[in-house]
Amino acid sequence: MLSKFVSFQSSTDNRDKMLKMLQNWELLRSYMLLGIDNQQSEQKFLVYQHIYVCRRLLRLGKSLQTILNILQKQQIHHPKKHFHQIPHAVNEMSTYSVYMFYFFFHLIEGIMVIHQMGFFEKTFNHQLLKIISHSFWTLGLLTQLVFYLNRLRTNFRRESEMKQQIQNGISNQEFISQIKALTNERYQYGLLILRIIGDLTCAMQKAQIPEQILNTRFNRGLVALGGLMSSAIQIYLQAKREDKKENVCEV
Structure with a gap:
């Protein structure tokens, strides 16, 4: 068990998923302490924000690599690489739509991180950039959904x-075998849909979509639960793939 955990967390992507779970757990704790111990709640929220910044720094290299892969159109043309494999033959338009939305999301996020590190003298409106970047993330998630x-x-x-x-x-044997395969496939799709719904709560909140449409905001608890659900599903699916020596990236 320990060796499996060490192997799992050795990947930067997997560590990011674990940090995502910790980040949203702190956000949930912050929400639960509201009205009970506001000072402690604010401290938990600060921890949440620090982990968020840490994750953005960890994802900086991944974001740049993703951008490079998209520009070189390697997702489809090099299916043997583990981070480019796609389950099932998919419509190229749908695939490229998702990757293009994520391209702009990662691009803007990367610009904000680099600017915060002091590499640009020009002043940026980070709040506006965050809204734009998470709007692209929302569009990518909706396309996936x-x-x-x-x-x-x-x-x-x-x-x-x-x-x-x-x-x-x-x-009968062949029929049962194929039905089991379809059931397992359906189970995987169900988990992926739940993961996307969880991520949508965070993406839509930071894109201020609820404010524009419903004139309200999601509370911290809802966003935290969505993030926890998404990260738990991601960790579970990736752990299963590593047990089976698989490494497949969702569309």
Whole structure:
């Protein structure tokens, strides 16, 4: 168990997922302490903000690599690389739409991090940049959500077609095997959809979308629960993949 944990956390991406869970846990604790111990609540919120800055610094290299990969269009053309593998044949337009939204998200986030480190003399409106970057993140998540919902619909249709094939002489063993595969696939899609919904609470909040549409803001507790759900699912899926010696990146 210890060796598996050491192996899991040796990846920068996996450490980022663990920090994401810790970050949102501190945000949830901050929300729970509101009205009970406001000073302690504020301290928890400061810890949350510090972890957020730390994660942005850790993701700086990843963001630049992602941008480089997108510009070189290696996601589709080099499927053998572990961070470019895509489960199932996908529509290129959907794939590139997601990556392009993330391209702008990572680009703006990278600019803000570098500016905060003092490399630019020009003054930037960080609040505006944060709204723009998280708007791109929201669009990317919504594109992913539509993609996985469509895959889920296709999965149910394939199962229905499989049941009709019983009359065409398919063996019971083969039928059960294929149904199990479809069920497992559906389970994976369900988790990925929940992960996206969790991330959407954070992305939409920082993009100020609830304020513009509903004239309100999500409270810290809702955002924290969304982040915790997303990070827990990410850690679970990645741990399962590493156990099976798989390394597949979601679209």
